[in-house]
Amino acid sequence: MKTQKPRTRWIPVLVGFALISGLFYKFGERWLRALLLYLSTAVWARQLISQLPLAWQVAGRFVAGEDIDAALQTARTLNGKGMRVTMDFLGESVTSTQGAFAARDEILQLLDRIHESGVNANVSVKLTQLGLKIDEALALDNVRQLLIRAQQYHNKVRIDMEESDVTEATLQIYRALRDEYGFGHDVGIVIQSYLYRSEEDVRQLVEDGAWVRLCKGAYMEPPEAAYPEKGKTDASYVKLMQMMLAAAARQKGVYLGVATHDDKMITATKHFVADQNIDPDAFEFQMLYGIRRDLQQTLVDEGYRVRIYVPYGTAWYPYFVRRLAERPANLWFFISNLLRR
Numbered sequence: 265m266k267t268q269k270p271r272t273r274w275i276p277v278l279v280g281f282a283l284i285s286g287l288f289y290k291f292g293e294r295w296l297r298a299l300l301l302y303l304s305t306a307v308w309a310r311q312l313i314s315q316l317p318l319a320w321q322v323a324g325r326f327v328a329g330e331d332i333d334a335a336l337q338t339a340r341t342l343n344g345k346g347m348r349v350t351m352d353f354l355g356e357s358v359t360s361t362q363g364a365f366a367a368r369d370e371i372l373q374l375l376d377r378i379h380e381s382g383v384n385a386n387v388s389v390k391l392t393q394l395g396l397k398i399d400e401a402l403a404l405d406n407v408r409q410l411l412i413r414a415q416q417y418h419n420k421v422r423i424d425m426e427e428s429d430v431t432e433a434t435l436q437i438y439r440a441l442r443d444e445y446g447f448g449h450d451v452g453i454v455i456q457s458y459l460y461r462s463e464e465d466v467r468q469l470v471e472d473g474a475w476v477r478l479c480k481g482a483y484m485e486p487p488e489a490a491y492p493e494k495g496k497t498d499a500s501y502v503k504l505m506q507m508m509l510a511a512a513a514r515q516k517g518v519y520l521g522v523a524t525h526d527d528k529m530i531t532a533t534k535h536f537v538a539d540q541n542i543d544p545d546a547f548e549f550q551m552l553y554g555i556r557r558d559l560q561q562t563l564v565d566e567g568y569r570v571r572i573y574v575p576y577g578t579a580w581y582p583y584f585v586r587r588l589a590e591r592p593a594n595l596w597f598f599i600s601n602l603l604r605r
């Protein structure tokens with residue numbers, strides 16, 4: 265086995281650090297984030313990075329594995345630590361009907377396997393993986409079939425929220441399934457606090473007594489659609505969280521997933537819950553697999569419900585690069601690992 269001398273081992277680390285520092289110096293964190301979000305959708309970058317075996321090894325920090333078995337194993341481990349799970353078969357922006365059907369079939373199988381294995385997990389899906397960009401009716405029909413299968417097992421399907429150009433279509437499909445097909449709380453939706461429209465959407469969802477996940481939002485959005493400033497996104501997050509945890513909302517049937525790793529958002533939620541005397545079983549915290557594991561366990565130990573979003577599959581590139589964009593230190597970790605080999 266080839267071993268590096270202790271001194272030379274640090275060279276790649278220092279090169280990585282210099283590279284990231286240079287990017288920061290030149291562009292600032294906001295621009296670095298924008299660059300990464302651009303790279304998350306660029307086909308050339310996906311082709312380049314996805315082929316690097318080392319990239320997969322680093323991405324593995326955020327992804328449970330390549331197949332259902334790996335995802336179930338992770339779910340079992342998390343369940344053993346007192347955490348619930350939502351599973352995500354990675355993939356998005358599918359461009360062929362065949363691809364959309366393949367994703368649907370995989371998720372149907374996932375629902376079967378969750379049921380057979382007895383793990384405590386529901387599933388999260390992306391409509392662009394199920395054909396939304398090809399034909400809205402195709403995506404609607406695919407999710408409907410997932411919901412029919414989930415219902416057989418008393419399980420649930422949550423529709424993730426993607427870029428703002430599909431927000432309206434996503435909400436329409438969610439409403440159609442909930443109302444026309446009577447799936448009620450078996451189908452859930454996600455609200456992103458960075459979007460200006462979210463307050464109005466939340467008002468409607470509160471009226472409907474919906475099953476909602478609240479997150480900040482992970483995509484590159486124009487200033488016409490979303491707050492460019494983190495401070496305003498955070499303020500919006502707290503406001504929306506309070507709207508959906510308020511007694512009136514809970515009486516209507518709202519069940520909220522507070523999805524964040526941000527200490528400030530978590531503390532604001534804990535304070536609101538304590539002030540309003542809200543039962544810890546009346547909502548849940550949600551976090552992504554591999555991010556702030558210490559905090560995930562602390563919340564469980566404090567008696568809160570915690571659900572972990574567990575992605576699996578081979579189409580990990582866009583998901584992984586969005587995680588890099590959320591925290592530049594992850595990019596540093598990624599580059600230093602690549603250079604170290």
Ligand SMILES: Cc1cc2nc3c(=O)[nH]c(=O)nc-3n(C[C@H](O)[C@H](O)[C@H](O)COP(=O)(O)OP(=O)(O)OC[C@H]3O[C@@H](n4cnc5c(N)ncnc54)[C@H](O)[C@@H]3O)c2cc1C
Nearest residue numbers: 424425479480481482523524525526550551552573587590
């Ligand atoms: C369960 C779940 C489901 C989600 N579903 C969606 C969805 O459907 N649509 C959507 O647009 N977005 C989704 N997101 C992503 C979300 O919108 C944010 O991009 C992401 O959660 C980062 O925001 P934050 O609230 O953690 O706060 P931030 O302000 O981004 O981060 C606060 C702190 O959390 C830690 N942290 C945050 N991100 C990372 C990371 N990647 N690696 C390491 N540490 C990190 C850091 O300590 C950071 O300082 C989801 C997030 C979660 C937790």
